[in-house]
């Protein structure tokens with residue numbers, strides 16, 4: 001144990017204040033400057049925003065546990081609003097769920113999705129390329145994942161309209177019970193019931209990821225309840241994040257016409273453009289961990305039971321990791337090592353699917369659109385933990 | 400400096416010990432009496448066993464002692480001559496070997512779980528020694544058919560104690576219970592596993608519940624148990640870029656390609672995440688990743704360039720880069 005510990009720097013700033021949600025980066029800069037570990041009065045939690053500390057918290061899953069929930073409340077004490085998901089579990093429960101899920105979703109199984117995922121992207125890109133302006137969020141980012149992802153999971157057509165509102169509930173609950181949370185939960189029962197119906201074996205088709213997860217029950221790896229929870233995890237974690245990922249990537253590219261031109265010349269750069277955009281504008285900005293045993297981080301003593309707010313979006317812009325131009329988009333940067341998909345035990349299972357969707361739609365669009373530029377100011381979304389846009393008006397020149 | 404591939408060293412068998420049923424250990428010295436080049440745990444050497452046969456054997460001596468190398472060899476009845484020829488060697492015999500090379504390096508971490516099946520114990524022995532010297536937390540799980548077939552089991556127990564050396568002989572306690580051994584991932588723990596393919600497949604499946612990238616395996620080619628796949632140099636033609644580069648034995652395709660400024664998206668750089676997947680236009684790969692399924696491999700169109708190489712006898716791969 002470190003001999004000298006000091007008190008965490010106390011910050012009065014509220015990360016969930018409206019202005020900090022709409023434009024998080026000035027606050028995140030102050031937070032990083034305040035020291036390795038800060039204490040946030042507004043939430044009663046500790047905060048880490050530097051790459052090194054964020055990495056340590058994510059990889060030391062024994063000290064910084066997930067079963068206390070990703071929100072500010074310790075769901076071990078007062079049970080959460082729903083049965084805990086894979087995201088809110090620790091080994092050994094997490095271990096069997098993750099093993100079952102990784103067996104179903106992995107680079108090999110996701111590769112087969114390129115074929116079914118491509119035609120809808122072509123169709124959408126063709127449609128949009130015929131116009132001279134559109135909204136890159138409502139006309140594109142929100143359309144594409146909803147076209148392809150629910151099919152990959154294998155849910156029926158009925159009830160898909162509940163996926164977005166449900167995802168909105170799940171992710172906003174990783175923040176405090178403020179007015180944003182309350183708005184998201186206004187029709188809680190209806191959305192939750194509809195999504196849970198979709199998770200039942202009899203409501204899933206026979207070939208999607210959902211059915212394959214249920215197959216793991218027969219193999220004795222997971223229980224029926226765990227299968228339901230895993231399908232629920234896909235449906236809640238897989239839609240909003242990818243929509244924001246596409247929207248955020250385009251929000252960056254419309255400001256970088258040269259990068260767009262290079263992308264058109266060399267479609268292989270799409271992967272890199274996506275990766276660098278996820279670093280710069282990380283869709284999943286922050287969540288909590290719970291301290292399991294007294295520990296020391298960055299010279300600060302953290303007591304068991306404390307909550308730590310982990311700022312992925314800040315770690316991804318830490319100049320100590322990314323250099324002085326950390327706040328800028330650089331298509332030539334090697335962005336690998338960014339934590340937009342997390343790191344370690346809970347690292348995003350859906351990463352290959354999300355990357356595939358983002359790459360395909362971007363390539364199809366770049367092929368048909370010679371130039372793309374902002375057509376008015378983008379409207380950031382008011383969300384407790386996700387970063388994205390409600391609207392991103394663009395003007396284009398067809399190819 | 401690593402010696403260019405193909406360079407051999409004349410070595411002499413210093414002595415031979417029978418270390419278990421069907422397993423001998425050979426201690427080799429250089430004929431010229433000079434020390435071997437420094438090597439790291441996980442390394443192997445090529446042994447020219449005669450009739451043009453080359454086999455790879457992991458080193459199980461201490462990297463601290465460079466005046467000799469030790470290998471452990473399991474006699475496999477149908478191994479097309481490799482282990483049989485080695486088993487026929489006696490003290491004083493001479494043979495050609497390569498300098499030590501490493502495809503299975505021990506990465507820095509805070510904790511290690513070592514998992515050996517049978518003769519797979521050999522590369523793990525120097526790893527255990529290094530982990531112990533560095534004061535790391537570690538455990539060895541060592542499974543085999545019976546104690547009599549398990550090389551070095553007793554010696555390891557005596558040296559490190561039965562708390563950390565956990566021997567599971569099938570005839571006493573049944574097969575390794577991987578569900579419980581791997582049922583509780585630990586933070587900052589890497590898993591190093593070596594043994595027969597069936598065991599490694601089962602370990603891989605269990606480790607899907609662990610953080611991505613923690614598992615490192617050394618696969619023994621089935622027909623030559625006790626021999627690891629070799630690293631020969633070859634060429635890669637980059638079809639889009641229009642250049643051809645050499646991939647030396649101590650570099651991966653990814654490193655060689657990056658070396659000339661061509662970009663390939665990578666993440667784990669260890670054959671675990673699938674990010675560096677690259678299309679093969681022609682040539683025969685040797686897959687060394689933990690991502691591609693049997694069907695993918697048979698279909699043959701792709702490879703993971705952070706670990707996989709050209710197959711033996713394929714001097715040139717043409718890739719879509």
Ligand code: HEM
Pocket residue numbers: 066070086087088098105233234237238239241242245282283284287312339340341342343345346347348349350351353354
């Ligand atoms: C750009 C899109 C995405 C981003 C930025 C993202 C981000 C993340 C992050 C940061 C985590 C780690 C949370 C933690 O450490 O507690 C995570 C976990 C997870 N993600 Fe994603 N995700 C995306 C897309 C997806 C998709 C498409 C799916 C579904 C197929 C998915 C399913 C999951 C699941 C099930 C977990 C929990 C894994 C576990 O706890 O072991 N995600 N994601």
Ligand code: FES
Pocket residue numbers: 664665666667668669670671672673674675676688690703704705706
């Ligand atoms: S970079 Fe992960 S498999 Fe190659």
